[in-house]
Amino acid sequence: MPDVHDLGGRPGLGRIEREAREPVFQARWEGRVMGMVYASRRANWLNLDAFRHGVERMDPQRYLAASYYERWLASIERVLPELGALTPGAAPPPLAPYGFEREVGAPARFAVGSTLRARARNPVGHTRLPGYVSGKRGIVVSVRGGYVFPDTNAHGQGEQPQYLYSVRFGARELWGAAADPRASVCVDLFEPYLEAATSGAREVRDE
Amino acid sequence: MNEHDHDDQHDHAHEPSDPEAARLALRAEALEALLVERGVVRRESIDAIVARYENEIGPLNGAKLVARAWSDPEFKRRLLADARAAIAELSLPVGDTATPIVVVENTPGVHNVVVCTLCSCYPSSLLGLPPRWYKSPPYRARVVREPRAVLRELGLELPETTEVRVWDSSAELRYLVLPERPLGSEEASEAELVELVSRDSLIGVAPAGAPRER
Numbered sequence: 001m002p003d004v005h006d007l008g009g010r011p012g013l014g015r016i017e018r019e020a021r022e023p024v025f026q027a028r029w030e031g032r033v034m035g036m037v038y039a040s041r042r043a044n045w046l047n048l049d050a051f052r053h054g055v056e057r058m059d060p061q062r063y064l065a066a067s068y069y070e071r072w073l074a075s076i077e078r079v080l081p082e083l084g085a086l087t088p089g090a091a092p093p094p095l096a097p098y099g100f101e102r103e104v105g106a107p108a109r110f111a112v113g114s115t116l117r118a119r120a121r122n123p124v125g126h127t128r129l130p131g132y133v134s135g136k137r138g139i140v141v142s143v144r145g146g147y148v149f150p151d152t153n154a155h156g157q158g159e160q161p162q163y164l165y166s167v168r169f170g171a172r173e174l175w176g177a178a179a180d181p182r183a184s185v186c187v188d189l190f191e192p193y194l195e196a197a198t199s200g201a202r203e204v205r206d207e
Numbered sequence: 208m209n210e211h212d213h214d215d216q217h218d219h220a221h222e223p224s225d226p227e228a229a230r231l232a233l234r235a236e237a238l239e240a241l242l243v244e245r246g247v248v249r250r251e252s253i254d255a256i257v258a259r260y261e262n263e264i265g266p267l268n269g270a271k272l273v274a275r276a277w278s279d280p281e282f283k284r285r286l287l288a289d290a291r292a293a294i295a296e297l298s299l300p301v302g303d304t305a306t307p308i309v310v311v312e313n314t315p316g317v318h319n320v321v322v323c324t325l326c327s328c329y330p331s332s333l334l335g336l337p338p339r340w341y342k343s344p345p346y347r348a349r350v351v352r353e354p355r356a357v358l359r360e361l362g363l364e365l366p367e368t369t370e371v372r373v374w375d376s377s378a379e380l381r382y383l384v385l386p387e388r389p390l391g392s393e394e395a396s397e398a399e400l401v402e403l404v405s406r407d408s409l410i411g412v413a414p415a416g417a418p419r420e421r
Contacts, residue, residue, distance in 0.1 A: 008324030010348040029235035035253030099305035100379040188378035
């Protein structure tokens with residue numbers, strides 16, 4: 001079963017409703033929830049990846065019906081207790097280094113211009129590999145350096161830094177021969193999500 | 208926005224009008240009380256974060272950045288090469304800059320548009336919090352698959368010859384579009400140029416020169 005939050009390319013979700021003007025928060029509680037998330041992260045009780053995984057574990061029907069900040073609320077209600085934040089006398093985990101950029105103890109495997117294929121999406125736990133690029137070929141447009149790896153960091157398995165690449169996928173590669181020949185999607189993918197592909201390989205199509 | 212809406216949005220003592228909203232408010236209050244009691248967060252920290260995003264951090268930051276880039280080719284070069292360093296030059300009221308910003312430039316032949324299909328990542332440290340449509344399932348689902356149709360639906364008709372590049376912010380980089388400088392703005396001062404840059408033009412769903420939303 002696909003993850004409900006993995007929305008890229010999913011048909012049938014309707015029109016985009018754009019409001020002329022909207023307040024920063026629709027209700028006071030939305031601001032309080034946003035503040036709780038930011039403050040818990042700053043206090044090192046919450047890491048971004050565990051927080052996102054909390055959102056992703058919502059009941060799928062509820063996820064789609066919920067507003068953005070309701071999803072945030074649902075995540076911290078679940079994840080902060082899991083991380084021990086509500087346990088009397090507990091202390092937050094040791095402070096991680098600032099930000100997300102990290103040294104990787106090895107050279108990058110791929111270079112700008114390489115043709116790569118995105119691997120199958122890990123069906124278990126948190127990942128940042130969108131389903132719609134899985135199995136598709138793209139070209140590296142930038143090597144962004146080493147970053148905290150969400151797939152492990154979300155699960156208390158450490159930062160395990162990995163190289164991050166911006167990979168461009170042509171619309172026809174992603175959506176088939178009828179797609180826009182002058183459109184592409186660039187996705188930021190971690191090295192473990194990628195494998196080398198031969199650039200002259202057969203056309204990969206959706207049908 | 209009429210007066211009634213205005214009251215609804217800013218009178219925080221106003222009682223929520225539907226039970227669902229009341230339940231959410233109650234859950235948020237209960238969790239906040241617990242987190243404060245356990246010393247996880249302080250109320251004053253939450254107050255400060257909310258006030259900062261309500262009053263200080265917003266699309267004006269991005270508009271200033273773009274106006275400077277249009278006015279100063281050397282700044283534009285630095286902005287496209289290393290946005291974080293270039294942004295620091297302007298002393299803007301920005302949030303936590305742990306997440307690097309990447310600026311992508313629109314040209315007569317290339318149009319860029321930004322999305323996050325997996326959640327709703329957005330250059331919030333610079334532009335403030337994202338609008339609702341950006342976070343909505345239809346936008347997240349559709350803009351990667353049919354970007355030209357989505358842009359048309361949002362009022363931006365691109366020539367068929369223009370290449371469309373969608374940026375899906377799937378990791379800890381945040382993308383910001385440098386829109387094309389509007390025709391006829393050659394004589395405009397930097398301050399006047401700021402007025403031409405809307406939030407939506409920084410996301411890539413509108414051209415610069417359209418009325419700005421803050």
